[in-house]
Amino acid sequence: MADELGLMVKEGYELIAMFNLEDHFPLRFLDFNGVKRRCHKLSSKVRSVVGQIVKERRKAWDLSINGGNDFLAALLTLPKEDQLSDSDMNAVLWEMIFRGTDTVAILLEWIMARMVMHQDIQTEVQEEIDALIDHRSDRCVRDSDISNLTYLQAVVKEVLRMHPPGPLLSWARLATHDVYVGKSFIPAGTTAMVNMWAITHDPSIWKDPWTFRPKRFLEDDVAIMGSDLRLAPFGSGRRVCPGKTLGLATVHLWLAQLLHHFKWLPVTATEQVDLSETLRLSLEMKKPLTCRVVPRRAQHAA
Numbered sequence: 001m002a003d004e005l006g007l008m009v010k011e012g013y014e015l016i017a018m019f020n021l022e023d024h025f026p027l028r029f030l031d032f033n034g035v036k037r038r039c040h041k042l043s044s045k046v047r048s049v050v051g052q053i054v055k056e057r058r059k060a061w062d063l064s065i066n067g068g069n070d071f072l073a074a075l076l077t078l079p080k081e082d083q084l085s086d087s088d089m090n091a092v093l094w095e096m097i098f099r100g101t102d103t104v105a106i107l108l109e110w111i112m113a114r115m116v117m118h119q120d121i122q123t124e125v126q127e128e129i130d131a132l133i134d135h136r137s138d139r140c141v142r143d144s145d146i147s148n149l150t151y152l153q154a155v156v157k158e159v160l161r162m163h164p165p166g167p168l169l170s171w172a173r174l175a176t177h178d179v180y181v182g183k184s185f186i187p188a189g190t191t192a193m194v195n196m197w198a199i200t201h202d203p204s205i206w207k208d209p210w211t212f213r214p215k216r217f218l219e220d221d222v223a224i225m226g227s228d229l230r231l232a233p234f235g236s237g238r239r240v241c242p243g244k245t246l247g248l249a250t251v252h253l254w255l256a257q258l259l260h261h262f263k264w265l266p267v268t269a270t271e272q273v274d275l276s277e278t279l280r281l282s283l284e285m286k287k288p289l290t291c292r293v294v295p296r297r298a299q300h301a302a
């Protein structure tokens with residue numbers, strides 16, 4: 001099932017990134033490059049696979065088998081008047097799977113790339129975690145530890161600033177009436193996008209924007225959930241990312257655990273991390289990160 005979902009997400013990302021002439025000439029009978037055909041095929045697969053997940057879980061509830069306490073369980077146990085229709089439930093679950101997987105994976109890959117590049121900063125984060133939980137103990141970092149790991153949080157913020165996974169906010173936001181943004185006149189009907197990447201690299205907003213320096217966020221605690229437009233990696237306003245808290249909590253916890261247990265090193269002493277970017281739906285590393293990983297406990301024992 002996980003493999004099947006993985007392939008479906010991959011297909012979705014490919015389709016979304018494809019140039020589709022029909023977006024500009026919406027003629028029902030045309031289907032350049034077969035995009036429409038592939039979209040229909042994918043959506044019926046989503047209905048069937050995600051629908052099956054819901055069906056199996058419902059059956060478990062009916063048989064009074066513990067249905068878990070995850071997101072789907074929360075949806076299924078909503079009060080009767082708030083229950084979603086099957087098609088709405090499929091849509092919500094698919095949206096979570098589709099939008100919540102690559103963003104988290106891509107952000108973590110950029111963070112690990114930076115950790116491999118900046119060994120001194122990696123060590124500082126590990127020292128912060130060790131001060132809380134000795135890495136030779138069997139205790140793992142937990143969600144409740146994260147609020148005490150301020151430097152780790154600053155590292156995540158700095159990576160979100162330098163490599164925002166969603167660099168263009170609101171792929172298609174329409175001006176419904178004539179408006180001025182600063183001195184620029186935006187006529188009604190204009191499609192606008194916010195270039196978050198340009199804002200987070202603007203030297204008039206950020207001191208030394210090209211320098212990776214997480215400590216800037218210890219000096220100035222910039223909010224990243226959308227209230228401060230200097231850094232809004234999850235967007236802002238009505239269409240802000242609904243998974244921002246879950247996404248950030250996941251990244252913080254996984255990063256803390258990965259750094260607590262392992263040392264992340266370049267493949268060879270001379271190999272440089274390639275930070276070239278490629279923009280698909282998200283801003284990805286052009287060359288996937290390769291590195292060497294050593295368990296810290298073994299390293300300590302040796």
Ligand code: HEM
Nearest residue numbers: 096099100103104166169170233234235236239241243247
């Ligand atoms: C760290 C990881 C994540 C980052 C950096 C991120 C970033 C973004 C950004 C920039 C947008 C567009 C906001 C806009 O256009 O103004 C967005 C939208 C969205 N995100 Fe996330 N996201 C992350 C994780 C997640 C997760 C975990 C989920 C779901 C579980 C999720 C679900 C969504 C959905 C459904 C939308 C579309 C909202 C809409 O169009 O109204 N995201 N995200």
